[in-house]
Structure formats: C-alpha cells, structure tokens
Amino acid sequence: MSSDLPDTPANVDADRLERVRVEDEMEQSYIDYAMSVIAGRALPDVRDGLKPVHRRILYAMDEMGVTSASGHRKSSSIVGETMGNYHPHGDSAIYDTLVRMAQDFSMRYPLVDGQGNFGSMDGDPPAAMRYTEARMAPIAEELLEDIDKDTVDFSANYDDRLEEPDVLPAAIPNLLVNGSSGIAVGMSTNIPPHNLGEVIDATVHLIENPEASVVDLMEFVEGPDFPTGGQIVGRDPIYEAYQTGRGRLTVRSTFDVEESDRGGDRIVVTELPYQENKARVVERIAEDVQEGTIEGVSDLRDESDRTGVRIVVECKRGANTDVVKNQLLEHHLESTFGVINLALVDGQPRVLSLKETLQHYVDHRREVVRRRSEHDLEAAEDRAHVLDGRLVAVENADDVVELIRNSENRTAAKEALREAYEFSERQADHVVRMQLGSLTSEEVGDIEDEYEDVQREIERLEAILDSDERLDGVVVDELEAMKAEYDDERRTAIIEDVGTVTREDLIPEEDVLVVMTADDYIKRMPVETFDPQRRGGKGIIGADPKEGDRVTTIFRANSHDYLLCFTTQGQVYRLKTYEVPEMGRTARGKSAINLLDLDDGEEITAVVAADAFDDENCFTMVTRQGYVKRTCAAAFENINSSGIIAATLGDGDALVDVAVTDGSRDIVIATEGGMTIRFAESEVREMGRTARGVRGIDLEGDDHVAGLVATADGERDLLTITQNGYGKRTPLAEYRRQSRYGKGLIDIDTGERNGPVASVHAVDTDDHFVVVSESGQIVRTPAREVSEVGRNTMGVIVMDLAAGDRVACADLIPGAE
Structure with missing residues (x-):
C-alpha cells in the first residue's frame, strides 16, 4: 500500500496489510486447492481403500440401520442422508458412487446390495434414484465392524453438527481387493481389483515374515483379478507394477473357437477386458467389418444375457480363423490397463509397491485391534468392578437390605453402602438398583460365573496388549475368518506372453x-x-x-x-x-x-x-x-x-x-x-x-x-x-x-x-x-x-x-x- 495514505480511522486496518507477489499467492492457493481435492475427494486412503464419498455413504447407511439384515431402502433416501449429514456435494455424484458400489461388473466384491436397474456392461445408465433401492452388502459391514469401539478417529462433519470417521476399521484389505480409480489435480490413481483370498494370504505371510519381498508375496498374489474375468498377458508387467507401483498390463478377452453349423468357424467371446463397454465393442467390430478393416466375417451377434457375456463372430467359409482372431485382438478384444498404485498415506499421496500397500494395511489393523482391545478391556474391567460389588452385596445380603431399608433416601443408602463396604460410587449405585430377585441362589451362581468369564476376558485382552506376537495372532485369525467367509475362485487368468500381436500376425x-x-x-x-x-x-x-x-x-x-x-x-x-x-x-x-x-x-x-x-x-x-x-x-x-x-x-x-x-x-x-x-x-x-x-x-x-x-x-x-x-x-x-x-x-x-x-x-x-x-x-x-x-x-x-x-x-x- 502507498506509504502516504492519510492516517485516519478508516485506514487503520491498512497498516496490517502485507505485500504479496501475485504469482506466489496463486501458487500457494493452487497448492491448497490441489491438496484439498487430493485428500478430500479423488484419492483413496491406503488403510480402508475408500475415498471420502464411499466412506460417507457406508457410514450413513450404517447410521440409518440399512444393513444386510434390513430391508432395502430407497436410494434417494440414502443419498439424501449422506448429502445432508456428511458429503456436501451434488446428489448425482453421490448416487453415481452408490451405483458403482452395487455393480458386480465394476466391483470385484460389491459393497452395496442393489435392487432395481443399476446399469449394465452395455453402458446403460441406472434408473433414477427414486426408483432404485439399496442396502449394505455383508462384506461392507466388515469394513465398519467395531467402529463403535474407538478403533478409529472421528472428525466433525462439514457443519460441526455430527462426527464422521476419518477411516473405517476395514477387516479386509479393501484397497487391493476392490481397487480404485480417480483423477486428482496433477495426479491420478488406477488400482486394479484382486482376489480376496490371495490378498489375505499375502497379508498373513507378510505379518509372519516381515522381510518378505515382492517376489515372495507374488507367490500368493498371482496378479489382478477383474470382476469381468479376461486374461492378463505376461507376468513381467505384473511384477513391474507390484515392484514400482506403476505398470501397463495387457488385458485380453476370453474366447473360444467353435465349429459353426454354417460350415465355417465361429469365435465366441465370453469375457471382456475390465471396464470395456460391451455394446460399443460390438458396434466397433461391426463398423470394421463393414469398412473392410476386419475381413472374413459373415455375421456378428450379441447373445449375452444375465448369466454372462456371449458375443458370436461367424467366420466365412474358407476364411482364416486365426487371422480373424488376431484382427479382433488387435482392434477390439485386447486393451491396456495402466496401473498407478497411488493412495493417501498419512494424508499424503504416495505411489506404493505391493509390499508397502500391504504393510500400511497391516499397521492399520494392528492399531484397530490394539484400540479395540483397550476399549474392550476398559469395558471388561468396569464390568468386573460392578460384579465385584454385587458379589459383596450378595454375600452380605441381609445386612445390605437392612441398611438400604433404614436409609432415608437413595442417596443416603449409597453413602451408607460406601462407608460400610468401601464401595465405589458406581458399585454403590448398582447395588442400590439391584432387584431382590437377584439374591436367589441361581442368580448368585450366574453372577459368579459371569465374574469368572469377565476375569478371563480381562486376562486375554491384557495378554494381547502386552504382546505384539499375540496381537498379530488376532489380526491373522480375523483375516483368516474373512477369507473363510468371502473367498471365491479366481476369475482372471494369467497367460504367458507369446509376443505382441503385430500387423504381420494379421x-x-x-x-x-x-x-x-x-x-x-x-x-x-x-x-x-x-x-x-x-x-x-x-x-x-x-x-x-x-x-x-x-x-x-x-x-x-x-x-x-x-x-x-x-x-x-x-x-x-x-x-x-x-x-x-x-x-x-x-x-x-x-x-x-x-x-x-x-x-x-x-x-x-x-x-x-x-x-x-x-x-x-x-x-x-x-x-x-x-x-x-x-x-x-x-x-x-x-x-x-x-x-x-x-x-x-x-x-x-x-x-x-x-x-x-x-x-x-x-x-x-x-x-x-x-x-x-x-x-x-x-x-x-x-x-x-x-x-x-x-x-x-x-x-x-x-x-x-x-x-x-x-x-x-x-x-x-x-x-x-x-x-x-x-x-x-x-x-x-x-x-x-x-x-x-x-x-x-x-x-x-x-x-x-x-x-x-x-x-x-x-x-x-x-x-x-x-x-x-x-x-x-x-x-x-x-x-x-x-x-x-x-x-x-x-x-x-x-x-x-x-x-x-x-x-x-x-x-x-x-x-x-
């Protein structure tokens, strides 16, 4: 500001202004904006594999009670609850995310159980949110398990009325299992989905063998496992992606050659590369056949139904089926999946190797189990404290009853109990509230049994908290339980690279x-x-x-x-x-x-x-x-x-x-x-x-x-x-x-x-x-x-x-x- 401004009350605040270069201010503002988008919208957290919008939808459904055991609720209700309480953005963005979490061709393990039209592989849009219904899938509940036991940190929502979790406890390594994709400012992520059983086996191996290398982990994780199946060509690109966090995978359709009733061969496509639009693939093949780019094709049909993909390419009599097959591969039945294993680690974006990704998840689960154990121990000790008071009261039942009867009011009764038996405030309050029926011999036996159970639970939890080995054992046992519950067969095959399809091959x-x-x-x-x-x-x-x-x-x-x-x-x-x-x-x-x-x-x-x-x-x-x-x-x-x-x-x-x-x-x-x-x-x-x-x-x-x-x-x-x-x-x-x-x-x-x-x-x-x-x-x-x-x-x-x-x-x- 000019130094010759008149010194008037109207210009007093001007003395506190600072001179800032425009380019410096724009640079800092852009960095602030970029980090806001990176951390608040576009990139998943390495711990639970979720972006904020996914996390908020699932948490809102949990708060609404829309679990896998409940009935379906209108999608518009879920979207409205999420937008009103946690995600102050457009309803279309929230609904699009909800839809994707329900699509079995987009998510390897869908987190939402949808009812109605949620779109198709042909690129058909979902029905409006007022027509569709949804509830959490059982595996989504595993991501929220124990969230009420102080296992994760919470922060205030956008208007400070409520609190929302910074991350979910995530009993499964969801980042690798379901993958993620997103475009931030100046960076993007594209993490392929994997088979849950393979990822859990690799996680357990890493817990038991901290020095394991990426090659060791690949003994368990063969490669990405796409929900639409298909084939990944070559193992070297997979190793590069797992080792460096970046790579390019060639994904090929699955197809068979059958003998046609018309005298030639037919090529039957049963699986497409991940995220390919089936209707568009069929359309492009038809265009290339019509233009002569693909020769030797007499007919093209899409016979797909709800059971799976079936695209039939009829070859002309005398046509070279291998040539037609290679032409289809070069132009339509093969695509490239660019792996960018970018996720937020402590709020900062990082490109991670397979081992680093699993290690961050293991660290997160150790923290979750530790905090849960501390929470459960506190609750168990509190219960033991109460039961200890009840046992004293039962042993002195006549005196306790007489003391309470002779007290002027409940407050006086509690004070008398504390003086007579050295009860704590909580014990005295509990004894005063006891019913006479609990003084029967059967009830007394139940109290004694419960007290012994609680003591054993306290010993177990203290042992977990005192031993890293036992804590890891709990993590491993819970992961094995997740595998037993949700593991399924691998869908994507890994085939050897027999060379790039070149023009000469066609x-x-x-x-x-x-x-x-x-x-x-x-x-x-x-x-x-x-x-x-x-x-x-x-x-x-x-x-x-x-x-x-x-x-x-x-x-x-x-x-x-x-x-x-x-x-x-x-x-x-x-x-x-x-x-x-x-x-x-x-x-x-x-x-x-x-x-x-x-x-x-x-x-x-x-x-x-x-x-x-x-x-x-x-x-x-x-x-x-x-x-x-x-x-x-x-x-x-x-x-x-x-x-x-x-x-x-x-x-x-x-x-x-x-x-x-x-x-x-x-x-x-x-x-x-x-x-x-x-x-x-x-x-x-x-x-x-x-x-x-x-x-x-x-x-x-x-x-x-x-x-x-x-x-x-x-x-x-x-x-x-x-x-x-x-x-x-x-x-x-x-x-x-x-x-x-x-x-x-x-x-x-x-x-x-x-x-x-x-x-x-x-x-x-x-x-x-x-x-x-x-x-x-x-x-x-x-x-x-x-x-x-x-x-x-x-x-x-x-x-x-x-x-x-x-x-x-x-x-x-x-x-x-």
Missing part, C-alpha cells in the same frame, strides 16, 4: 504375385487367383494400367517375406510383401510412393526374398550393357527408406537382373538378341556395392542383356520367353561352360515372329511360370507344357497376345505341381 501367410507398372502403381494378388492353363492361352486380366502406363514387373513372393527390390538405376530398396496393398485382378493398384522412393523412370528389375540367403551368400548382378559383379550379401544389411546403391552404372546402362549365389554356381547370361554365355561364378571376384563390375558377355551391335540365371544343377532346363509370347525349354547341359566375356552361343531365334528375349529362368518340370503382358494380361502355365527342345530353335507360343501388346516379364512358382 496377414495370412500365402504366396502372392506382385505387379508393378512404369508409373509406379503396385498391388499384390494371391497366386491362387490364377489357375494353370495350357500354353498359348490369352490369360486373364491381372492389372488394368491407365492409358499411357504399362506393366513392367511381376514377381512371386510370400506375404511375410522381406524383399530386396533392385532397380534399373542400380538402387536397392527393402520392402515387406504385406505392405503392398492387396487388390483384385482388375484393379490398377495404388501408388508406390509411400512404399518405395523411386525416381522418375526408375523401374524394379529384380526382386530377391531376404530369407533366401545368408551373409555368406553373394548377389550376382548383370547390367544391360553386359557388366557383371558379385557383392557380399552382408553389405545390404542396413537399407534405409530411400534405398542404397547396389551397383554403379555407366552412361546409358541399367541393372537388368540379380541372382543369389554361393561361389560355386555357374552364371548364364542371356541377351535380347538370343545369345547366351555360361561361365563359372569364380571368374567374377567379389567387389563392393559401388563397383561397376567386369565384362560378362561381349555384345554384338545393339544387342543388350535380357536376364541372368545362376545354376548349380546341369540337369535343369533354361526357359526362354520372348516379347512376342513365344518360348522354349532347353537343358542347361547344352550350354557348355566358357570363359567370361565371350560372345556365347545361340539360344533362340529372335526373328520377327519371336521378337527379342524378355525373360530367362532355370526351371524344373514341376515348376509353373507366370507371364504378364504390358497391358496387364497374366497367364500361368506349367513348365512341362513347353516342349523341351535344343538350342537355336524357334520355340512354341506360350501366350496369345493381343495386337500391339507384348510380354513385359515373367517369374516362377517353384514346385507348383
């Missing part, structure tokens, strides 16, 4: 044909799409390139293969087959721009499956101008998204073909002009990726290399296919070995009828080959359909091409017979 393993065009459109199709035909057929449509585009590449691969794609510009890219979009025969395909970073005019010319070689193999490459090189496969281990250099090319040259070799093969190079040369692989030394290579064949005129074959078996045949759809099969033995860089031998006549050579392959008679034309026609033919002939022959027609069309390329399906 793709059926099958042989496919990948087709690519000059404009970089790409797609894959199952090989079975194309039935074998006799040679000379027109084939069927396998691609529909747009006007001005043409098919350039076809290759066979397994859908799970990693492929090394070599291009005409000497680059190599890595591609997973299933990343290529699967499309129908008549589809054009999709742009490969997101799969392969190809330059303009760059085309894939050779493809090698990565599992077809090891680091000791080599890639033998041949270029259009006849250069050949060998590079160790280990040089291609790290291929980035933009590819790496496989070979350096001269001006006007292009990479044509690649084969996997092991140093002992023979290399056969074929030219477009119908020439071939065969030489030993050893004639080409190993060289680096950036090398150009050495001359492999001496080309004549404007001839160029068409392809490369690496063979170690002279009994195989060389299949040659020309651009005009003709081909021949000749034993490789007819191609004698020569020195590298010779002109070679004539393989096939490449006159006007045949046209230039388009492709060469080493084949066996049980192989099939697939030929694709530039317009997208594909024909699949057994190799035995092409007659075996000698070198320097015309060959026979293998594909009937339309006018203006020509063969783009071909590939093999080994052992298709």
Whole structure:
C-alpha cells in the first residue's frame, strides 16, 4: 500500500496489510486447492481403500440401520442422508458412487446390495434414484465392524453438527481387493481389483515374515483379478507394477473357437477386458467389418444375457480363423490397463509397491485391534468392578437390605453402602438398583460365573496388549475368518506372453504375385487367383494400367517375406510383401510412393526374398550393357527408406537382373538378341556395392542383356520367353561352360515372329511360370507344357497376345505341381 495514505480511522486496518507477489499467492492457493481435492475427494486412503464419498455413504447407511439384515431402502433416501449429514456435494455424484458400489461388473466384491436397474456392461445408465433401492452388502459391514469401539478417529462433519470417521476399521484389505480409480489435480490413481483370498494370504505371510519381498508375496498374489474375468498377458508387467507401483498390463478377452453349423468357424467371446463397454465393442467390430478393416466375417451377434457375456463372430467359409482372431485382438478384444498404485498415506499421496500397500494395511489393523482391545478391556474391567460389588452385596445380603431399608433416601443408602463396604460410587449405585430377585441362589451362581468369564476376558485382552506376537495372532485369525467367509475362485487368468500381436500376425501367410507398372502403381494378388492353363492361352486380366502406363514387373513372393527390390538405376530398396496393398485382378493398384522412393523412370528389375540367403551368400548382378559383379550379401544389411546403391552404372546402362549365389554356381547370361554365355561364378571376384563390375558377355551391335540365371544343377532346363509370347525349354547341359566375356552361343531365334528375349529362368518340370503382358494380361502355365527342345530353335507360343501388346516379364512358382 502507498506509504502516504492519510492516517485516519478508516485506514487503520491498512497498516496490517502485507505485500504479496501475485504469482506466489496463486501458487500457494493452487497448492491448497490441489491438496484439498487430493485428500478430500479423488484419492483413496491406503488403510480402508475408500475415498471420502464411499466412506460417507457406508457410514450413513450404517447410521440409518440399512444393513444386510434390513430391508432395502430407497436410494434417494440414502443419498439424501449422506448429502445432508456428511458429503456436501451434488446428489448425482453421490448416487453415481452408490451405483458403482452395487455393480458386480465394476466391483470385484460389491459393497452395496442393489435392487432395481443399476446399469449394465452395455453402458446403460441406472434408473433414477427414486426408483432404485439399496442396502449394505455383508462384506461392507466388515469394513465398519467395531467402529463403535474407538478403533478409529472421528472428525466433525462439514457443519460441526455430527462426527464422521476419518477411516473405517476395514477387516479386509479393501484397497487391493476392490481397487480404485480417480483423477486428482496433477495426479491420478488406477488400482486394479484382486482376489480376496490371495490378498489375505499375502497379508498373513507378510505379518509372519516381515522381510518378505515382492517376489515372495507374488507367490500368493498371482496378479489382478477383474470382476469381468479376461486374461492378463505376461507376468513381467505384473511384477513391474507390484515392484514400482506403476505398470501397463495387457488385458485380453476370453474366447473360444467353435465349429459353426454354417460350415465355417465361429469365435465366441465370453469375457471382456475390465471396464470395456460391451455394446460399443460390438458396434466397433461391426463398423470394421463393414469398412473392410476386419475381413472374413459373415455375421456378428450379441447373445449375452444375465448369466454372462456371449458375443458370436461367424467366420466365412474358407476364411482364416486365426487371422480373424488376431484382427479382433488387435482392434477390439485386447486393451491396456495402466496401473498407478497411488493412495493417501498419512494424508499424503504416495505411489506404493505391493509390499508397502500391504504393510500400511497391516499397521492399520494392528492399531484397530490394539484400540479395540483397550476399549474392550476398559469395558471388561468396569464390568468386573460392578460384579465385584454385587458379589459383596450378595454375600452380605441381609445386612445390605437392612441398611438400604433404614436409609432415608437413595442417596443416603449409597453413602451408607460406601462407608460400610468401601464401595465405589458406581458399585454403590448398582447395588442400590439391584432387584431382590437377584439374591436367589441361581442368580448368585450366574453372577459368579459371569465374574469368572469377565476375569478371563480381562486376562486375554491384557495378554494381547502386552504382546505384539499375540496381537498379530488376532489380526491373522480375523483375516483368516474373512477369507473363510468371502473367498471365491479366481476369475482372471494369467497367460504367458507369446509376443505382441503385430500387423504381420494379421496377414495370412500365402504366396502372392506382385505387379508393378512404369508409373509406379503396385498391388499384390494371391497366386491362387490364377489357375494353370495350357500354353498359348490369352490369360486373364491381372492389372488394368491407365492409358499411357504399362506393366513392367511381376514377381512371386510370400506375404511375410522381406524383399530386396533392385532397380534399373542400380538402387536397392527393402520392402515387406504385406505392405503392398492387396487388390483384385482388375484393379490398377495404388501408388508406390509411400512404399518405395523411386525416381522418375526408375523401374524394379529384380526382386530377391531376404530369407533366401545368408551373409555368406553373394548377389550376382548383370547390367544391360553386359557388366557383371558379385557383392557380399552382408553389405545390404542396413537399407534405409530411400534405398542404397547396389551397383554403379555407366552412361546409358541399367541393372537388368540379380541372382543369389554361393561361389560355386555357374552364371548364364542371356541377351535380347538370343545369345547366351555360361561361365563359372569364380571368374567374377567379389567387389563392393559401388563397383561397376567386369565384362560378362561381349555384345554384338545393339544387342543388350535380357536376364541372368545362376545354376548349380546341369540337369535343369533354361526357359526362354520372348516379347512376342513365344518360348522354349532347353537343358542347361547344352550350354557348355566358357570363359567370361565371350560372345556365347545361340539360344533362340529372335526373328520377327519371336521378337527379342524378355525373360530367362532355370526351371524344373514341376515348376509353373507366370507371364504378364504390358497391358496387364497374366497367364500361368506349367513348365512341362513347353516342349523341351535344343538350342537355336524357334520355340512354341506360350501366350496369345493381343495386337500391339507384348510380354513385359515373367517369374516362377517353384514346385507348383
């Protein structure tokens, strides 16, 4: 404040004002608010596992007498009592809490016995509180047991009219048994529920073995036990959550595969992950089936009733059930439960391990038993004191009666008794109030028996209070009694982690044909799409390139293969087959721009499956101008998204073909002009990726290399296919070995009828080959359909091409017979 304020009575209080920075005041106010929310609303107490609203509802029901032995009461009455006396917040918040405590799919051991509509797993809301009724469940009474014996502290309620408990005695470890979730200011808690029997066994073990570790306790607590069942995948995440107080558990639905009456399989889901909305799960599955995200599903039904969950997914005939199952798991039947074991310890939020959580509960129960024993001892000693006076009065019955009769009033009688028999005020008052009937011999015997019982009880309670071991014994006995009363079978199974479900797991393993065009459109199709035909057929449509585009590449691969794609510009890219979009025969395909970073005019010319070689193999490459090189496969281990250099090319040259070799093969190079040369692989030394290579064949005129074959078996045949759809099969033995860089031998006549050579392959008679034309026609033919002939022959027609069309390329399906 300004120091030049006039000193008037109106400004006297201003002298007591303090200067405070705004940011400091806001920081402190925010901290105060945050702690108020944390302690007063959002986080459970580690001792009874309850938030204030849960505790107040149960205490209000206890005060109202709405126990498990009473009739149900209107929920609105319970909400009103709780709000009016203990919880000054909105009635909807209180009713929502009451509803959740009654839902057997939300609470592992419901604390409220509800009557009426309390909602469902489908997300249906409960009926209004004026329609539903509730009372305490028997297990909830165990949380309040002995609360009237000074076992816990009480504080004034919000308007100082009443008192409410700061915590409940909690005869069961409710924090772990029922779990808790909540969002505070700057922190949140998410504690999963557990099996009561397992938690009690672990608690008893910790009492008897204080040095027990989390691993030791996990011998008893397998893991969370959700009310909706399901499966937890893997034990390591459970250990991490129990050890650190934080973890991520993968929770999976329980389902079976049954044989359907319709001829296929059906996947029947009987349990869902905790807190999943069943109706929403069914809705999302239906949406994904409709959009094609999930394939192979013919029908979807929700056959659930009050007895349990039953979601039926009918698979189409011939569909791969494992693929459908994995698709459902990836998108809908598996979820993550993030464990945050955060609770209030002495009013402060703390993240607790399994052992710490149980230890705090054990400390609480020890305190409860101690305070209860002190309370009971005080009551027993008071009763013994009274009975002691009664016994004296009975032994002197005549004198006592005479003394009382001669007294002027009751006060005088008590004074006389105190003087005559040294009674205390309480003893004298009790004797004066005794009835004459209690002086009978039978009544006297009952008093003596009760006195002996009370003395034994005093001795028992004193022994408990004098010995920590006996006190722990009481805690253990009471926990064992709770287990005997409320223990049930575990609902959630723990299964081994067999690996994360990946996209690859969702793709059926099958042989496919990948087709690519000059404009970089790409797609894959199952090989079975194309039935074998006799040679000379027109084939069927396998691609529909747009006007001005043409098919350039076809290759066979397994859908799970990693492929090394070599291009005409000497680059190599890595591609997973299933990343290529699967499309129908008549589809054009999709742009490969997101799969392969190809330059303009760059085309894939050779493809090698990565599992077809090891680091000791080599890639033998041949270029259009006849250069050949060998590079160790280990040089291609790290291929980035933009590819790496496989070979350096001269001006006007292009990479044509690649084969996997092991140093002992023979290399056969074929030219477009119908020439071939065969030489030993050893004639080409190993060289680096950036090398150009050495001359492999001496080309004549404007001839160029068409392809490369690496063979170690002279009994195989060389299949040659020309651009005009003709081909021949000749034993490789007819191609004698020569020195590298010779002109070679004539393989096939490449006159006007045949046209230039388009492709060469080493084949066996049980192989099939697939030929694709530039317009997208594909024909699949057994190799035995092409007659075996000698070198320097015309060959026979293998594909009937339309006018203006020509063969783009071909590939093999080994052992298709």
